[in-house]
Amino acid sequence: MSPAEENAIRSSARTGWLLSLPALLILFVAAAGPLIIVVIYSFLTPGQHGNVVWDFSTDGWVGVLWSKDIFTGEWALADAHLTIFWRSLWLSFLTTAFTFLVGFPTAWFIATRPAKERALWLFLITIPFWTNLLIRTYAINEVLRKEGLMNTVLMGLGITDTPIEVLYTQTAIFIGMTYVYLPLMVLPLFAAIDRFDMKLLEAGYDLYASRMQVLRRVILPIVKPGIIAGSILVFVPSLGAYVTPRVLGGGKQMMIGNFIELQFLQGKNWPLGAALSMLLLVVVMAALLVYVRYANKGSSHG
Amino acid sequence: MAERGFQVARLPGFATTAIIVFVALYLPIFTLVAYSFNASTSLAVWGGFSLDWYAKAWDNSQVKDATIRSLIIASFAAVISTTVATMAALGTTRRRAFKGQTFIYVMINQPLMVPEIVTAVALMIVFGLIKVWLTSIGMGGLTTGLGYLILAHSAFCIPFAYLPIRARLEGMDLTLETAAADLYATPWQTFRRVTLPLLAPGMIAGAMLAFVISLDDVVITEFVKSGGQDTLPTYMLGQMRRQLTPEINAVSTMLLGLTVVLLTAFFLLTRKKT
Numbered sequence: 001m002s003p004a005e006e007n008a009i010r011s012s013a014r015t016g017w018l019l020s021l022p023a024l025l026i027l028f029v030a031a032a033g034p035l036i037i038v039v040i041y042s043f044l045t046p047g048q049h050g051n052v053v054w055d056f057s058t059d060g061w062v063g064v065l066w067s068k069d070i071f072t073g074e075w076a077l078a079d080a081h082l083t084i085f086w087r088s089l090w091l092s093f094l095t096t097a098f099t100f101l102v103g104f105p106t107a108w109f110i111a112t113r114p115a116k117e118r119a120l121w122l123f124l125i126t127i128p129f130w131t132n133l134l135i136r137t138y139a140i141n142e143v144l145r146k147e148g149l150m151n152t153v154l155m156g157l158g159i160t161d162t163p164i165e166v167l168y169t170q171t172a173i174f175i176g177m178t179y180v181y182l183p184l185m186v187l188p189l190f191a192a193i194d195r196f197d198m199k200l201l202e203a204g205y206d207l208y209a210s211r212m213q214v215l216r217r218v219i220l221p222i223v224k225p226g227i228i229a230g231s232i233l234v235f236v237p238s239l240g241a242y243v244t245p246r247v248l249g250g251g252k253q254m255m256i257g258n259f260i261e262l263q264f265l266q267g268k269n270w271p272l273g274a275a276l277s278m279l280l281l282v283v284v285m286a287a288l289l290v291y292v293r294y295a296n297k298g299s300s301h302g
Numbered sequence: 303m304a305e306r307g308f309q310v311a312r313l314p315g316f317a318t319t320a321i322i323v324f325v326a327l328y329l330p331i332f333t334l335v336a337y338s339f340n341a342s343t344s345l346a347v348w349g350g351f352s353l354d355w356y357a358k359a360w361d362n363s364q365v366k367d368a369t370i371r372s373l374i375i376a377s378f379a380a381v382i383s384t385t386v387a388t389m390a391a392l393g394t395t396r397r398r399a400f401k402g403q404t405f406i407y408v409m410i411n412q413p414l415m416v417p418e419i420v421t422a423v424a425l426m427i428v429f430g431l432i433k434v435w436l437t438s439i440g441m442g443g444l445t446t447g448l449g450y451l452i453l454a455h456s457a458f459c460i461p462f463a464y465l466p467i468r469a470r471l472e473g474m475d476l477t478l479e480t481a482a483a484d485l486y487a488t489p490w491q492t493f494r495r496v497t498l499p500l501l502a503p504g505m506i507a508g509a510m511l512a513f514v515i516s517l518d519d520v521v522i523t524e525f526v527k528s529g530g531q532d533t534l535p536t537y538m539l540g541q542m543r544r545q546l547t548p549e550i551n552a553v554s555t556m557l558l559g560l561t562v563v564l565l566t567a568f569f570l571l572t573r574k575k576t
Contacts, residue, residue: 013400019393020406023386023460027409030457034424035416041427051430102323105313109320112311123569128327131561132518134535135554138542139330142337142551149333182327201310211313240417242521247542257419257521264423264525274427277420284417 035281042274050268060271064279081259088255091170092238095177096231099185102178103230107189111196122190129183137247140176141167144248168250176248177238184237185230192226225294232291236284256280335558338551355552365553368537375448375533376516379455380463384509386456387463388501395471413458422525425454429526446528454526455516462515463508466572470504503571510568514561 042060044052059068067078110121128136143149144166151163166172196219204214220227242257249255254262256276263273338356342349359365387410394406413421433445478500482492520535527536534557541550 009398009400012397013402016393016397016400017402017406020390020410023390023464024406024409026382026386026453026457027412027460030425030453031413031416031421032409034428035420037428037431038420038424102319105316105319106323108313108316124324125327127562127565128331130514130565131331131558132535132554134518134520134538135334135558136331138538138550138554139334141542142334143330149329179326179330182323198311205310215313237417240419242419243539247539257417260419260423264426270427273423277423280417281420284415288415 038274038277042271042278044271046269046271048268050264050270052270057271060269060275063269063272064275084254084256084259087170087253088239091174091177091255092235092241094174095181095238096185096235098174098178099182099234100189100227100231103182103185103189104227107186107193107226110186110190111193112198125183125186125190129187133180134243134247136180137176137244140172140179141247144172144175167248168252170249170253172248173241173245173253173255176244177241180244181234181237184233188229188233189223189226192223192229196222228294229291232287236287239287240280240284331558334551335555337548338555340548340551343547355548356556359549359552359556362549364532364537365534365549368532368534371448371531372517372533372535375451375455376513378448378452379459379516380509380513382452382456383459383463383512384467384505387460387508387512388467388505390460391464391467391471392497395468396474396476410464411461414461418521421458422522425450425522426525429454448531450528451523451526451531451533454522455519458519458522459512459515462511466507466511467501467504470501470507474500507568507571510564510571514564514568517557517561 041052043056043058045055045057045059047053062075063078065078065081066075067081068075106125110118110125113121141148145151146163146165146167150166151160154160154164166175200218200222201214204218209217239255240257241255242261245253245255245258249258251258257280260273260276260280263269263276267273339351339353340347340349341352341354390406390410394403429450436442436444474497479492479496482496483489487495518535519533520539523533524536524539527533532540534553538550538553
């Protein structure tokens with residue numbers, strides 16, 4: 001390589017950095033940088049009225065799983081915390097599984113529409129995805145409430161005499177999360193099915209495979225990258241959900257997101273809140289790493 | 303060719319499931335919109351068509367203030383994020399891969415990966431520290447104002463603005479710029495007269511996405527705002543703790559309408575010409 005070429009490459013890289021600098025600066029100040037402060041805060045001592053005292057302590061991290069008795073000062077396994085973690089994981093898992101169960105047929109349906117119609121069906125899936133999450137959660141609240149649409153219909157049909165009280169239960173959170181995160185499952189599944197060669201189905205049927213066999217042995221293995229993408233895209237925001245459990249869980253059925261908020265408000269234990277935030281971040285990052293690894297594998301297959 | 307009556311791509315129950323999904327997706331939203339026109343105070347009983355709740359929402363000074371605040375923040379966030387995202391897109395595309403490019407990608411997409419509640423808590427802490435520091439050096443006047451919210455919104459809007467702009471840049475024909483250079487245009491003239499006009503649809507699309515994303519944000523705003531700085535979504539979240547009236551439905555419907563208009567425009571702008 002000639003010195004002139006080398007210079008050109010170097011100056012091109014410098015321009016690249018310079019042009020990206022303003023964006024990086026904003027992101028560092030108001031997105032990535034503050035995360036470092038959270039790590040620091042997780043190792044400090046809680047202040048009397050919230051905030052922190054600048055004394056090093058690992059109590060924030062210990063407090064994730066254990067809680068200190070106010071009178072005896074002894075640490076005991078915190079059942080309440082475990083319940084919240086378990087609820088978060090379980091509801092996120094259920095949401096992911098159920099969105100796949102209904103999302104797969106939906107994505108298949110869209111992908112097998114005539115080309116002209118397809119854009120419209122996709123648009124119909126995308127619109128709810130971009131509309132306000134709070135409004136969509138509130139819409140579900142209206143459907144599920146005691147005197148809401150669901151109970152009106154059920155009682156009108158004579159299926160039940162007394163209204164079913166679903167609101168402010170885990171079921172309500174599950175229904176709400178399935179509703180708000182469904183498009184995140186359908187879109188990557190659609191992308192995978194759209195690339196699927198339908199001739200493979202004919203080959204399967206020609207070899208006397210049943211529909212179930214074709215689905216299990218031909219379709220699902222090939223669209224697997226889409227399934228993994230969709231699952232991660234649903235699981236990650238479910239785990240960090242804050243608005244949906246707050247509006248549909250009514251403060252009693254907390255998930256990790258609400259639990260973190262609690263530490264910064266009434267709980268007045270900022271280091272614990274900071275430790276919980278970092279824990280959530282680590283779990284989410286691990287899930288995303290799995291995704292990136294699978295996504296790269298998928299693309300190398302073409 | 304498949305036999306008549308046997309369509310290979312058809313799987314039993316799939317179409318039915320899909321139709322149920324579409325109905326379930328839209329029914330709650332339609333119910334919410336319908337009840338915003340309900341004359342009755344109750345969310346349960348239909349009392350005839352009326353626009354009363356829209357009039358009430360319009361007269362509610364809290365709603366009006368929150369709406370104006372939301373629009374101001376979203377406008378600033380959209381302009382700022384689109385500007386810096388355009389520069390970053392120009393810096394990271396159409397040149398030989400350079401050292402640190404992956405780092406720039408990761409930083410730009412970072413807001414998409416970190417759970418909102420974590421960013422919200424982090425910003426609350428950092429902005430709190432900044433405010434204490436500003437007060438201590440006698441600049442307490444800077445501790446209020448919408449600047450903090452605008453900064454926070456600008457940051458999480460950057461990836462949304464960046465993606466359509468980058469897509470547009472990557473699909474752009476380089477020959478036009480080469481032609482301009484051949485005709486003795488300076489690099490700045492080429493950028494101003496050739497690149498920028500070609501890039502404009504991507505920038506407008508990016509700005510609209512950023513605007514919608516900013517307008518919809520609840521979690522980060524809820525933690526960053528100071529007292530009396532409610533945006534429309536945080537105002538609604540606060541109301542949901544109290545007795546609900548169809549006024550919330552009217553406010554939701556207006557916000558929903560604005561989003562749908564912007565999104566439709568976005569899709570028309572980014573639609574591939576075939």
